[in-house]
Amino acid sequence: MAFITVTKDTFENEVLKSDKPVLADFNADWCGPCQMLKPILEELSESYEGYKFVSINIDDEDELAEEYDVASIPCLVIFKDGAETERSIGMKPREALEELLEGN
Amino acid sequence: MYDIIIIGAGPAGLTAAIYARRAAKTVLVLEAASCGGQIINTPDIENYPVAMHISGFEFANKLSEQAKALGAEIKFEKALEICDGDSEKTVKTRKNSYSAKAVILATGSENRRLGLENEDKLVGRGISYCATCDGAFYKNKTVAVVGGGNTALEDALYLTDLAEKVYLIHRRDEFRGEEATVAQLRQKENLSFVYNSRVTKLNAGKRLESIEVTDKDGNVSTIELNGLFVAVGRIPENQNFAQLVTLDEGGYIPAGEDCHTNVPGIFVAGDNRAKAVRQLVTATADGAVAATEAVKYASSH
Incomplete structure (x- = not known):
């Protein structure tokens, strides 16, 4: 499953x-670690289909x-039923990252 | 079994992989996080020969592509332990173990923490170890940088262009870093130097709200701020191998220019080796030397 880009207009529907x-x-775009993380997250989005991955x-x-x-990126936040559960x-x-996904 | 296992896919480790593959040895690189190591945090590299400007991310990508194109295998697993057997060395990760004739330790270093209560909890909530990564979140806010080396000076300089107010807190009254950067900082109207002082407490609700600073005479003051950038040096990541490999008192592996550790067949390359200059170019140089030595060892064992 592909990554979906979310904006403040689509955040409520797509995430919450x-x-x-x-x-x-x-x-x-300027964050090196974020760019390194992206391909890993893309791979994980293939194997963790129970999740929706948004950017x-x-x-x-x-x-x-x-x-x-x-206040620091990369920052991954897990939302469940509209609320943050992990960061x-x-x-x-x-x-x-696998543990983060499996722990929820 | 591999000929050579390289622990760490930063500039030292990946350069070692390139040299080892060109010597036709089988190579496994184990990496705990991502290819490139700490260089990926550098937005613009300006001191690597030939590359006038290159981002750390691009450097890391090109380097890992080169290593992979030459046939190096890279696995994203953290090396937890090395066992030295008679004819082979075994590297254990959480789920697997891999063996090789020779091992190169190219684990690099991690940020030194202040060691204050709640510090870990506040990372990303006011505490940062990377100004170029997180500075953008502090536009027009008040921040402090703690440290006295080049990283602290450069962080402070970077932040003066973003933040409304920057404090630079240093435990001495002169800096170890470059004089030219100090001179630039003195021109900045929104920067205040706080000399002879240490950060002694972090005050936070949900986020960091203020810090307590104690000077050398024991006077305590409070600075209200939004962000604290910690730049107090780095710690070599050699702890997992300390049972086998001798470390010096700073935790570095005391190896000479030949990159030999005290254990035959185990070599060290990059920032986790005891040395005077830790730069991108010295890390890649170590990688070349360590690989050449490891190739020799693997060929004769």
Whole structure:
């Protein structure tokens, strides 16, 4: 499943009202670790079909970043039934990302 | 069994992989996080020969593509332990174990923490170890940088262009970093130097709200801020191998220019080796040397 780019206009429908749990990847084009993380997340999105994977560009969506208190990227936030359940900050090994997804 | 296992896919490890593959050895690279190591945090590399400007991300990608094109295998697993057998060395990860004739330790280093209560909890909520990564979140806000080396100075300089106010907190009254950067900082009207002081407490609700600073005479003051950028050095990531390989008091592996550790067949390359200059170019140089030595060892065992 592909990554969906989410904006503040689509955030409520795609994330908060999603049937599936959501992994939201807050990132930016200038952030090296975010770019390194992207291919790993794309691979994980293939094997973790129970999740919806969304990408939020913090430069385009600074209001969302502020609202969700994102102050360091890469920042992965898991939303379940409209609420944040887990958060992972910084470049993490693939195993840690799997644990993050499996722990929910 | 591989000829050579390289632990760490930063510039040192991937360069070692290139040299080992060109010597026709089988190579496995084990990486805990991502290819490139800490260089991926550098937006613009300007001091690597020939490449006038290249981003750390692009450098890391090109380097890993080169290693893979030459036939190096890269697996994203953290090396937890090495066992030294009679004829082979075994590297254990969480789920697997791999063996090889020779091993190169190219694990690099991680950020040194201040060691204050709640520090880990506040990472991403006011505490950061990378100004170029996180500075954008502090536009027109108040921040402090703690440290006295080049990283601290450069972080402070970068942040003066973004933040409304920057404090630079240093435990001494002179800096270890480059004089030219200090001179640039002195021109910045929104920067205040806080000398002879340490950060002694983090005050936070949901986010970091203020810090307590104690000077050398024991005077305590409070600085209200939105962000604290910690740049107090790095720690070599050698702890997992300390039972087998001798470390110096700083945790580095004391190997000479030939990159030999005290264990035959185990070599070290990059920032986790004891040395005077830790730069991209010295990391790649170590990779070449360690690989050449590991190739020799693997060929004769």
